[in-house]
Amino acid sequence: MSDEPRFPLGAPAPDCLLPNGRSLHELRGQPVLLAFAPEEWNPAQAHQSTIFTQLLRAFDPGTSAPDDAVSCWHSLNCHGPAAAQFGLAGQRALVVLDEQGLLRWQTIIRPGQELRTGQVLAALEALRPAAPTREAAAGAALAPTGGLSRRTFVTATLATAALLLLVGVAEAAGPAATSSTPAPMPVPAAATVPITLTINGEAHRLEVEPRVMLLDALRENLHLTGTKKGCDHGQCGACTVHIDGHSALSCLTLAVMSEGRKITTIEGLAQGETLHxxxxxxxxxxxxxxxxxxxxxxxxxxxxxxxxxxxxxxxxxxxxxxxxxxxxxxxxxxxxxxxxxxx
CATH class of the missing domain: 1.10.150.120 ([2Fe-2S]-binding domain)
Incomplete structure (x- = not known):
């Protein structure tokens, strides 16, 4: 069997019968997400829909999922007739159709394939109406952006959230899984190390993970929030502190590397009520x-x-x-x- 889907991006999707008995062509006027997967992988489950909404808000702060963002989901058996019509028989895949019923986004999960969140969300950024470019990342094929509505973009974002979240759940559960709620993944306790930081002339003993940046140790552990987190990439300077008298970017400085050095923050410049x-x-x-x-x-x-x-x-x-x-x-x-x- 060819690995390529039968219908190219931008082409009209074939009509097929959905699990609710409606025809796919009856849904024209709204974006539609089709999830071809084994039965245990069902994006329509309520607890998963909640997670999709949370992921959408994290990706696009200040917005919420549209009322029909979950109702446009349709979970189809990848061994059923609809999958065969799309040329996706036996494959776990996600397909997004726009309001005109055109194929605008699709991705197929190969056995053993690993997808990374940043790569796929970066590819989805190309779907925004204001971004005329197109990219491909982590096996996701993106359609040209012309005429793409925000509703279709939101639907594609939800599709990616489902993909990244659920593919691991389905593969971990295996074919015999019957529970509708995936078992929680164990989170190992992070190893911490004791350090002593000399900040504004005072010694502070902390237990931090080796990867913790000085900026986060100042703000989260010691509540010295005068040092600001701006870009968190060393590009804006909002997190500047003094280390041994020299300016340093605390967002790029590991806390454990600052032990034994004299750190001064904005809180340490003034002498009581007298400003520096x-x-x-x-x-x-x-x-x-x-x-x-x-x-x-x-x-x-x-x-x-x-x-x-x-x-x-x-x-x-x-x-x-x-x-x-x-x-x-x-x-x-x-x-x-x-x-x-x-x-």
Missing amino acids: PMQAAFVKHDAFQCGYCTPGQIMAATALVQDKQRRSAAEIREAMSGNLCRCAAYPNIIAAIQEIQTA
Whole structure:
């Protein structure tokens, strides 16, 4: 049997009889998801639908699944006549049809195939109406984006959520599985290591996983939330702290690597009620708007002026280029730094 489906992307889907007795062509006007799978893999189950909604919200924050997002699911036996009509007999597959009944998204899970969440969701991003490109990732074939509605995109996102969640459940359960609720997967306890961090002149003993970043240890373990999490990739500078007097990005610094070093956060700059001169200069020059990047800006600026050099505005701008301000308060930030370096 050929591994390729019988119908290419963008082609009209064949009509077939659904488990509820309706014809597939009767559902024109709404996106439809067809899940071809063994009987134990059923996306229509209530507990799984809840998980789909949660995954959708995680992928697209601030939105919720449309009311018909679950009702458009149709689980079909991969050994039945509908699977044969689609050329998918005996294969676990997901197919998304748009409102016109055109095949817009499909993926087939081969035996032993592994799919990664990031790859598939990145491929789904190409389905957005605003993104004219098309990609293929982890065995998922994507259709051209022209005319694709948000409802179809949401349906495809739900399809991916089901795929990534349920393929492992079905394969782990095996053909003899009869329970409608998958058994919870055991989560091994993460190994932790004891560390002592010297922060703002005080020693703090912690138990952390070796992979924990200094930023997370500061915010989650010690509740020093002045250090902000911005991009979490070392690109915005909002998490800047001082380590042994030098500015460092705490989102890229492992907590365990910071043991034995002197760490200063924004909370450690002021002396009681007396602001650090750089903090006072930022207030004087109104060098912030929303304030989210301000702790990182101040920490980077404080480290910058320690060498007592007189820098031009252009040199300051270059030295501070790793700290981004989405409110664009850069002229005021530069003015505050210039005042301190000339004091």
